[in-house]
Amino acid sequence: MGDIEMKKKLIFGHGFVLTLFIAVCTSFMDLKEINGCGLSDKKSNDESLPLDSIQPDGRDKFNSNTAKGIGRQGRWFTYDGQPTYLVGFDSQELACDPTIDYVAALDQFVKYRINKVRIWTYCWFGTTSFKALTPWVREQTGLFNLDQWNPEFWERTKDFLISARDRKITVEITVFAPYPGWAAWWRDDGVPDTDLFKIAWNKKNNVNGVFSSNARGLFQSEFFNLNHPEVSHSGRRLRDYQQDLVDKVISEFGAFENVYIEVCNEFGTYDLDVDTWHPWQLEWARRINETASNMVAVHAGWDKEGPFRPKHYWDSKFVDIMNFRLRGSPQEVSDALHYSQLKGKILSVNETPGFPENKEDFHNDLDRHTRFAWAIFMAGGHVGFYEDNSSRIGSQGWVNGAQRLKALREIAEKVSFWKLSPVNKKGVEYDRLIKKGPTGAGHQLLANPGSEYVAYFWGSQSANAVRIRLPAGAYSYKWYDVRDASLIKDGKVVRSTPGVVKIASPAITAWNPDSGLALIVKASKGKETAIWKQSHAQIASQ
Incomplete structure (x- = not known):
C-alpha cells in the first residue's frame, strides 16, 4: 500500500471516528439538557432537581409542616403545611349578595372537592342589580359615604370566611376591581341613573365631594396615581381612601388562615400604561405584605401583552402569586407564562375567559374550558372557572363544571405535583421529551425527570403510541379521561438504557x-425495580 493511499485511509478512519465521537457526545449532551438525567438513572445535581423548592423571595414561613391554612412552596400552594392543588370558582358576589345562601353554596364546593373561591370586596356591578352589600355606608339618598364603613358587609363577609375555613376552602379576596378607563363603569356621560353602576369613587355618587372625571369623562389613569391631589370634604385624598380599604381588609380578614389577598382585579385594562403605573399595585402589595401574614397576589399580565409584562413582579419580595388573564390553546398559554415559570411565584388564572371574546363560559363550552384548565396546570399553575352568577351554584351546569375541576384535582393528586415542572432550570420545556402521541403536536408535559411525568394531549385523535424519552429503568403508566378522572388504560414499560419508550x-x-x-408515567419502586436491576445485570454480564 502506497504512502498516499495509507494517508487517505488514516484520514478517513480518523474522520469517521471523530464524527462518530461528536455525534455521540452531542446526543448525550442533548439528552442531558432535555431530560436532566444524563445517561444513567442516577439524578445529577443540576437539571434533575425539581423546581418546587425555588423561592427567591424568602417567604418560606408558609412551608413549615406545622403551618395552618393556606401557604406555598415555590410555585405550588400548601394547606396546613401539606401540598394542595387548588381548583375553584370565581364567584365574586358570593359573600356580598344577601339573597344567596352561601353555606349551601360552600357545601356544594365540598361535595365536588372544590377547595378555592374568589370574592370581591366591592361588587360594584351589583349595586343596582341585586342590592349588593358594599364596604361603605350608602345613605338614604343613595349616595355612598367613603368615611363610614358598612358593618353589615364586614360581618357577613367574616361569617362567610368562617364557613369557608370550617370546610378548608381557600378564599382569595380582591381589594380593588376598578375600570376607570371604561365609560360604562365610571359613567359620567349623562346616561339615565337607572343604567348607572353608581360607582362609589365618583363624586356624583358619594357625599364626600370626590373624585372628578378628567377631560375624557373618565378616571384613568387618575385612579392609579398615588399622588392624586383632589381632597374630600373631610380633607382626605384618594390614596387615603385606598389605604383605608386595604387596611380594613387586613384588620377584618387578615387573621383568617384560609385567606390570601389580591390587590387588584385585571390591573392594566383599557390601555393603562402598566410600565408607568405598576408602582401603584406594588405599593399596596408592599403594605399588605408588611402588615399582614396573608399571601399577596397581583394581576401580572394578559396574553395580548406578551410574556415579558409580568417582569415588574418577578423579583418582588412583596408578591407571592401572579394572576393572569389568558386565552388560547395549551401551547399559547405555555408561551405566555414561559418567562414567569422560573421565578418561584405561584401562577394562577383566577377567572377563566369566555371563548371567543368573553361570549362563552363553562356552562356553554365545557370541553374548551376543561382544555384551558389543563393548560394552566400543565404550565405549572392553578385555575378557577368564572361563575358570573353565584345563584347558579348547585345547578346542573355548575355541577358539570365542578366535576371537571374535581377530575383535574384528583389526577394532579395521583403524582407529587409539587415536585413537577414544565421546564428545567435552563428554561427548556420538558415537552421536547415527547416525540409522538395520539394527538400529533398537541401535547404538554410536566416532569420530575426519572421519577414522575404527567402528559396532556388534545386535538385530533389517532392510534399512535406515545414516544417519550426516559432514563433507564422500569415504569408504570396510566391513561385517564380528564372529564371524570376514570382510568382507561394502564401498563408497564422497561428501558435497559436511556432512550425513547413506546407507550400504547x-x-x-x-x-x-x-x-x-x-397520561401519568412513574418510575417503578421496590420489588419491580429490584427484578429489573437483576435482569439488567444478567444481560450486561453476558
Missing part, C-alpha cells in the same frame, strides 16, 4: 379530543 395509547373511542387525555 387508548382506543380513540375512550376519550374526547376536545377535552383531552392525561
Whole structure:
C-alpha cells in the first residue's frame, strides 16, 4: 500500500471516528439538557432537581409542616403545611349578595372537592342589580359615604370566611376591581341613573365631594396615581381612601388562615400604561405584605401583552402569586407564562375567559374550558372557572363544571405535583421529551425527570403510541379521561438504557379530543425495580 493511499485511509478512519465521537457526545449532551438525567438513572445535581423548592423571595414561613391554612412552596400552594392543588370558582358576589345562601353554596364546593373561591370586596356591578352589600355606608339618598364603613358587609363577609375555613376552602379576596378607563363603569356621560353602576369613587355618587372625571369623562389613569391631589370634604385624598380599604381588609380578614389577598382585579385594562403605573399595585402589595401574614397576589399580565409584562413582579419580595388573564390553546398559554415559570411565584388564572371574546363560559363550552384548565396546570399553575352568577351554584351546569375541576384535582393528586415542572432550570420545556402521541403536536408535559411525568394531549385523535424519552429503568403508566378522572388504560414499560419508550395509547373511542387525555408515567419502586436491576445485570454480564 502506497504512502498516499495509507494517508487517505488514516484520514478517513480518523474522520469517521471523530464524527462518530461528536455525534455521540452531542446526543448525550442533548439528552442531558432535555431530560436532566444524563445517561444513567442516577439524578445529577443540576437539571434533575425539581423546581418546587425555588423561592427567591424568602417567604418560606408558609412551608413549615406545622403551618395552618393556606401557604406555598415555590410555585405550588400548601394547606396546613401539606401540598394542595387548588381548583375553584370565581364567584365574586358570593359573600356580598344577601339573597344567596352561601353555606349551601360552600357545601356544594365540598361535595365536588372544590377547595378555592374568589370574592370581591366591592361588587360594584351589583349595586343596582341585586342590592349588593358594599364596604361603605350608602345613605338614604343613595349616595355612598367613603368615611363610614358598612358593618353589615364586614360581618357577613367574616361569617362567610368562617364557613369557608370550617370546610378548608381557600378564599382569595380582591381589594380593588376598578375600570376607570371604561365609560360604562365610571359613567359620567349623562346616561339615565337607572343604567348607572353608581360607582362609589365618583363624586356624583358619594357625599364626600370626590373624585372628578378628567377631560375624557373618565378616571384613568387618575385612579392609579398615588399622588392624586383632589381632597374630600373631610380633607382626605384618594390614596387615603385606598389605604383605608386595604387596611380594613387586613384588620377584618387578615387573621383568617384560609385567606390570601389580591390587590387588584385585571390591573392594566383599557390601555393603562402598566410600565408607568405598576408602582401603584406594588405599593399596596408592599403594605399588605408588611402588615399582614396573608399571601399577596397581583394581576401580572394578559396574553395580548406578551410574556415579558409580568417582569415588574418577578423579583418582588412583596408578591407571592401572579394572576393572569389568558386565552388560547395549551401551547399559547405555555408561551405566555414561559418567562414567569422560573421565578418561584405561584401562577394562577383566577377567572377563566369566555371563548371567543368573553361570549362563552363553562356552562356553554365545557370541553374548551376543561382544555384551558389543563393548560394552566400543565404550565405549572392553578385555575378557577368564572361563575358570573353565584345563584347558579348547585345547578346542573355548575355541577358539570365542578366535576371537571374535581377530575383535574384528583389526577394532579395521583403524582407529587409539587415536585413537577414544565421546564428545567435552563428554561427548556420538558415537552421536547415527547416525540409522538395520539394527538400529533398537541401535547404538554410536566416532569420530575426519572421519577414522575404527567402528559396532556388534545386535538385530533389517532392510534399512535406515545414516544417519550426516559432514563433507564422500569415504569408504570396510566391513561385517564380528564372529564371524570376514570382510568382507561394502564401498563408497564422497561428501558435497559436511556432512550425513547413506546407507550400504547387508548382506543380513540375512550376519550374526547376536545377535552383531552392525561397520561401519568412513574418510575417503578421496590420489588419491580429490584427484578429489573437483576435482569439488567444478567444481560450486561453476558
